[in-house]
Amino acid sequence: MTGINFHFLFEQEQRRKQHSFSLVAMDRLTGALVTHTLFESATDYTISALGPRDAMESQRYAEFYRKPPTASPYMSRAV
């Protein structure tokens, strides 16, 4: 029982540590900020985007990945 509790606490701690912003957006008209966070690490996030974790979520991510990169004329890239 102790082991299970420990595992639960460990999981909670890992989730807390890996909590991060997965998507941030701003509305140009109002300046309102929209944020979305995930628990997973970057690797898990990629997997979740590709896997059938949630139909709605997967569809949205799949749509995003199909979009070509939208580059502005002022875009800058690292050399």
Added chain:
Amino acid sequence: MLEEDERINEQSSLSILESPTRIVPGSDLALVLSSPQTQFILPDEYACYNKKSKGPRFIATKGVFSCIAVFACDSAGGRFFAAHIQVPRMHNNFWKKRDTPLLPEITNALKWVFKKSDPGDVKVRLVGGQLTQDMDRALRSFFPGQTEKHSVAWHVKDAVLSAGLLLDSESTRLLNVFPGNYC
């Protein structure tokens, strides 16, 4: 009402809910993701707009883990700036000139976009970063003895302030809010 919605969204982002976080149909996030007026910027890219009539309505970026996203908006003037800054970009810039500032392109772009704006009208938001990775090992070696320059967030703030813009407590409320893990 808008500020209240924004605050509720922030609070829900910061609270630990069951995993995985789901996108709720009809939410602000679902709207942004599905809108044809959304432009995504990739890591190491920035986008500028200085006319209200041109460009998409939403500017978004994904995967802001230990990176920092910069948003600056002058709603009245229609001027807008967004960037997704990765730490390796700072390292690259250091090796080019071996001196600060490490993000001159961000400062120059901000100056260009908001040259006709009153700094008090520009709303700046810095989002992302993780506490454990903020004190960067490479930055420590680049700037020995200059503790403040070991922080990734410091360089981002410096880029914004150097452009003549203002930062308040709201600007940095979502900066380094999560502990993160060492790589």
